Amino acid sequence: MSLLPSPKIPVGVLISGRGSNLQALLDACAEPDYPARIVLVISNKADAYGLQRAEAAGVPSIVISHKDYPDRPQFDAAMTAALEQAGVKLVCLAGFMRILSEGFVTRWENRLINIHPSLLPKFKGTETHRRALEAGETEHGCTVHWVTAELDSGPIILQKPVPVLANDTEDSLAERVLAQEHGCYVSALKIAAESLT
């Protein structure tokens, strides 16, 4: 039996904005015992605040703008090339606001995870908090799942429920769900990374 610890899985994170989930993953990956390390952050937007978070953590980041490519497959191919060059073995979507092509999802099959702000299979797509309130849900939450060709439908890794309160607004509910997303993503990435070692 080897006493050496398993090597950390090299991870790429795709973002489009604020990057609070990215921050949670950066913090977790800084722990010696955590089974993943972030080797590249890609943003499709140059002004994404998450890029500053990557820089502060000393993690390489690049902007690949979808506007620089004639179509989705070519944009996705540019991201795959950058991820491969960085040696990425597992990709995390963390507030990445572009739909991915089938080619990208196939290339990263069983290597691609996403966080979604609802208890899937409920409320796939956007505006999940508003729809949860309108539906009169008493429980809402977040899900981390493997990404498959069908939007927000791949196998679930982990979910975290959040109670809906009587006086909740879209913003108050979103804030409470987001607070749970961070720990949920950290735990789910650990599970995903360990499944690859």
Ligand code: GRF
């Ligand atoms: C989160 O609510 C996440 O579930 C959704 O987009 C949001 C990203 O937030 N996919 P942040 O950029 O991680 O702060």
